[in-house]
Amino acid sequence: MKREKGNFEFIKDPEDNKKNYIFQKDKITRNVTYFVSAILVLLILAVVFSNFFFK
Known part of the structure; x- marks a missing residue:
């Protein structure tokens, strides 16, 4: 599987089909x-x- 550099999302919406989150x-x-x-x-x-x- 090839990795994508950068371009990461912090939060993925349920309707997105992204894998970089x-x-x-x-x-x-x-x-x-x-x-x-x-x-x-x-x-x-x-x-x-x-x-x-506990002073």
Whole structure:
């Protein structure tokens, strides 16, 4: 399979038939993005609160 150089799309629309994209615009991608964001926020809050308890 021959690779295309550059010309990558960041988000692929569902009706496009492109193969050079990073994320696909669908329900799974949106849910995973929310999940990862929530975990990151929880980790940041844990670091901030641990600073108060373990000075």
